Amino acid sequence: xxxxxxxxxxxxxxxxxxxLDRLSFPTLGHYLEQGFADPGLVRQVGTRRIVGRxxxxxxxxxxxxxxxxxxxxxxxGDVLVLDTGGDLRHAAVGxxxxxxxxxxxAAGVVIDGVVTDVDEAAAYDLPVYARGRSMLTTKLHGIxxxxxxxxxxxxxxVVNAGDIVLADANGVYFGDPVQVAGIVDLALQDDAEExxxxxxxxxxxxxxxxxxxxxxxxxxxxx
Numbered sequence: 001x002x003x004x005x006x007x008x009x010x011x012x013x014x015x016x017x018x019x020l021d022r023l024s025f026p027t028l029g030h031y032l033e034q035g036f037a038d039p040g041l042v043r044q045v046g047t048r049r050i051v052g053r054x055x056x057x058x059x060x061x062x063x064x065x066x067x068x069x070x071x072x073x074x075x076x077g078d079v080l081v082l083d084t085g086g087d088l089r090h091a092a093v094g095x096x097x098x099x100x101x102x103x104x105x106a107a108g109v110v111i112d113g114v115v116t117d118v119d120e121a122a123a124y125d126l127p128v129y130a131r132g133r134s135m136l137t138t139k140l141h142g143i144x145x146x147x148x149x150x151x152x153x154x155x156x157x158v159v160n161a162g163d164i165v166l167a168d169a170n171g172v173y174f175g176d177p178v179q180v181a182g183i184v185d186l187a188l189q190d191d192a193e194e195x196x197x198x199x200x201x202x203x204x205x206x207x208x209x210x211x212x213x214x215x216x217x218x219x220x221x222x223x
Contacts, residue, residue, distance in 0.1 A: 003066070006149035008073070009162025012053045012177060016164075017077070019184045020051045025166045027187040028173060028180075037110075037155025037172040044115050045098065046127035050167035052079040052107030054159055054174065058147040061087035064097075064138035066146035071097060073148070076105035079165040081174070083152035084113035091116035091134040102126040110165060110172055112154040129167055 029036065055078045057070045067082065074080060080101055084092060093109055094117035101109055108127035114134040115121075121128065149161035159174045166173040200210055208214030 002144050004147040004150055006147070006161060008149060009053060009055070009160075012077070012162075012164065013181065016177065016181050016184065017051055019188060020164070020166060020180070022191075023184065023187055024191050025049070025168050025173060026170050027190050028166070028175075028183070030190060031183050031187065032175070032179075035157055035173050035175045037157050037174065039171060040131045041110065041112065041129050041155045041172045042131075043167070043169065044128050044130045044133060045118050045121045046108070046125050048108075048125060048127050050079055050108035050110075050127050050129075050165055050172075052077045052165050054079055054081045054161055054163040054165050056081050056083070056147070056149055056152045056154075056159055056161045058083040058085070058150070058152045059092060059138070060141075060143055060145050061085055062090050062138055063141040063143040063146070064092045065140050065142050066148060067092055067097065067138075068140065070148050071100040071104070074101055074104040074106045078104075078106045080106060080109045080111075081152065081154050081159050081165060082109070082111040082113065083154055083159075084111065087113055088131060089114070089134060090136055090138045092138045093128060093130065094137060095120040098124050098126050098128060108165070108167065110154060110167065127167060129172055 059066050091114045093115045098121040102124040110129045114132045115130040157174050164175045164180050
């Protein structure tokens with residue numbers, strides 16, 4: 001399929017971003033089932049969390065020409081999300097790509113593939129998530145294939161340009177901004193209640209009593 005370029009996505013709502021900055025991301029897992037990348041995607045570079053807008057890129061296994069072009073389109077807060085077509089040998093992201101994204105104040109990079117130059121890239125403290133590391137790199141072949149700002153697959157999830165990207169030490173989540181906005185307040189409330197629950201446990205309470213699980217099990221066992 002020849003090169004395809006979609007329209008730049010709409011910016012994220014700053015109020016939503018501010019709320020997500022305060023959220024414990026795994027709390028979303030209490031309410032959602034879809035959008036969570038498989039556990040093979042882990043942070044390879046950096047120490048910070050990611051909250052940002054997805055800029056989606058698809059490349060061939062060996063050619064990073066489209067990726068270099070896409071790096072120049074990044075805006076502050078963007079997350080470069082890369083589909084390599086399943087290749088796990090050629091590293092498309094290394095020191096230069098990490099530096100380019102960091103200089104443009106991107107929020108991070110997520111690649112469904114491998115990375116390189118992890119020691120050198122660490123100086124930029126830009127979060128980079130990938131499936132592993134490799135010394136074999138992509139080249140600038142200029143192959144007429146790939147896409148920018150069109151749907152891709154990353155970590156087993158279909159990702160659209162403009163989706164919210166959340167990532168921390170636990171994993172990566174991709175979600176529609178409208179859906180996330182609909183549950184973020186509930187998730188924040190859940191976070192706010194956790195310290196009180198833990199204090200109750202310290203005082204001798206039982207977890208199942210506090211959450212209602214014990215009452216449910218008792219009722220089910222009595223049937």
